[in-house]
Amino acid sequence: MEFINVTLDLLMGFGKTVLIFCIVLILSLPLGLLVTFGSMSKIKILKEIVRKIVWIIRGTPLLLQVIIVYYGPGLWLNLSIRNFRFGAVIIAFVINYACYFSEIYRGGIESIAKGQYEAGYVLGLSKSETFFKIIFPQVFKRILPAISNEIITLVKDTSLARVIAMEELIQAAEEIMATNGILWPLLYTGVFYLFFSAILTKIFEKLENSLNYYK
Amino acid sequence: MSYIEVSNFSKSINNKFIIQDINFKLEQGEVLVILGKSGAGKTTLLRNINLLDLPNSGRLDIDGEIVYNSNEPVISNKELQKRHKLIGLVFQSFNLFPQYTVLDNVTLALKLNNKKKIAEYRRKIKNRKEVLDFSKKLEEEVFIKASKILNDLDLGDKLNSYPYQLSWGEQQRTAIARALILNPKVLCFDEPTSALDPSLTKEVISVINELKNKKQTMIIITHEIDFAMQVADKIIVMDQGKIIEEKVNYHE
Structure with missing residues (x-):
């Protein structure tokens, strides 16, 4: 099979990979912050429940979570949802990544001195103004390296989607392998992942530098 | 009625008084220095005046307005925000953003x-x-x-x-x-000169005196007597959460 054809086939799979990546990121970053608020809540029961959920999600393989979300509705609820592959992947990934992000957020938020909050309060700022105008920008700067680490992991984790036969990059390569009896397209996928993470690394570098204007 | 009146301020944590029955009055444009060793309750008093903590009992009046009254029903967050703006605070470590x-x-x-x-x-x-x-x-x-x-x-x-x-x-x-x-109706300072060399202390004194010339009412807590004598109109000495001495400072 020709190199060009393989590349084009893989690009189709890569498109799905990028799509999963983008949707998961856009949804899980803000959801993670909500999870953080839950895990830091003064309402004890809420805090306990959220922390237990985070523990379960972080303590089990993402692969398993994808399977449970995909087969669960049919198995336990007798629900059959058409074309649920993509939806299942997004749901499982968003929940998983939100939990990981929430722990990074929490670490960042807890590292900010109490005096920064109090400085906001004595100026008559509300709690949310204090958080979003004073605390969060500082948190963001501190956690950016950890977040970018996690995001680059997400690039590669998208390949787990193939466990429920979702057509992403690796799945596309495996199909070519099966029909043509050649191995190299699978190895070739590595180049796509490398290329994608190279771009992300560059973006995060820029972002980190742009926040270096203060200490 | 005086410009600022702190009446019967008490704050306890775990049934132990950190400050107890604090009363003082201050006129507009005056500088009050609260003197005391560390652990005397100065910082707690200041935090309660700033409503960063709320006193268990007591009342604070500023310029004819009730800013805090422990007999009043719980203040809403919005109301608290508004009242925070009446009282400025310069933190010991500034807490700039x-x-x-x-x-x-x-x-x-x-x-x-x-x-x-x-x-x-x-x-x-x-x-x-x-x-x-x-x-x-x-x-x-x-x-x-x-x-x-x-x-x-x-x-x-x-x-x-x-x-x-x-x-x-x-x-x-x-x-x-x-x-x-x-x-702010009153500007508070938390230990503005702690651990400073003399030339910097002088700088702080001149800034405070300049504010005083503009009739800015101030409450300053410190453990440095020399500094207190140079800026204060009134001095309150605290020990173990109580006022043990109150005097007018005739420094001019």
């Missing part, structure tokens, strides 16, 4: 305030251009006010500097400017 310039540190509170005003204005007046003009006007006012305060505090050439680029004294004056922009 590192991500903002000097100017932005000082203007942040007013800008957020203006945002609400503009939103309200937009609801009333649908004309886009008028709203834009209104917001421009407010922005300009904030800038002029901040520049004046910063100039008066010798920070005119530091507007665009970040806190980490400032000297200790400049940071302190930025913190003062940030509090002053809200026109």
Whole structure:
């Protein structure tokens, strides 16, 4: 099979990979912050429940979570949802990544001195103004390296989607392998992942530098 | 009635009084220094006056308004925000916002305030251009006010500097400017001279005296007697959470 054809086939799979990546990121970053608020809540029961959920999600393989979300509705609820592959992947990934992000957020938020909050309060700022105008920008700067680490992991984790036969990059390569009896397209996928993470690394570098204007 | 009246302030944690039955009065433009060793309850008292903590019992009146009254039903967050603006505080470690310039540190509170005003204005007046003009006007006012305060505090050439680029004294004056922009009825200082060399202490004294000339009412806590004698109109000495001595300072 020709190199060009393989590349084009893989690009189709890569498109799905990028799509999963983008949707998961856009949804899980803000959801993670909500999870953080839950895990830091003064309402004890809420805090306990959220922390237990985070523990379960972080303590089990993402692969398993994808399977449970995909087969669960049919198995336990007798629900059959058409074309649920993509939806299942997004749901499982968003929940998983939100939990990981929430722990990074929490670490960042807890590292900010109490005096920064109090400085906001004595100026008559509300709690949310204090958080979003004073605390969060500082948190963001501190956690950016950890977040970018996690995001680059997400690039590669998208390949787990193939466990429920979702057509992403690796799945596309495996199909070519099966029909043509050649191995190299699978190895070739590595180049796509490398290329994608190279771009992300560059973006995060820029972002980190742009926040270096203060200490 | 005096300009500021603190009556029967008490705060206890785990049934132990940190401050107990604090009473004092202060007239407009006066400087009160609260003296005491560490652990005497000064910081707790200041935090309660600033409503960062709420006293278990007591009442605070400023300029004829009840700012806190323990007999009053629980204050809403919104009301608390409003009352916070009456009382300025310069923290011991300043707590400047590192991500903002000097100017932005000082203007942040007013800008957020203006945002609400503009939103309200937009609801009333649908004309886009008028709203834009209104917001421009407010922005300009904030800038002029901040520049004046910063100039008066010798920070005119530091507007665009970040806190980490400032000297200790400049940071302190930025913190003062940030509090002053809200026109607080009283400005509080938490240990403004602790662990300073004499030349810097002199700088602090001159800044405080300048504010005093502008009739700014101030409450300062410190453990340094010499410093207290140089700035205070009234001195309160605290020990073990109580006032043990109260005197007028005739320093002039």
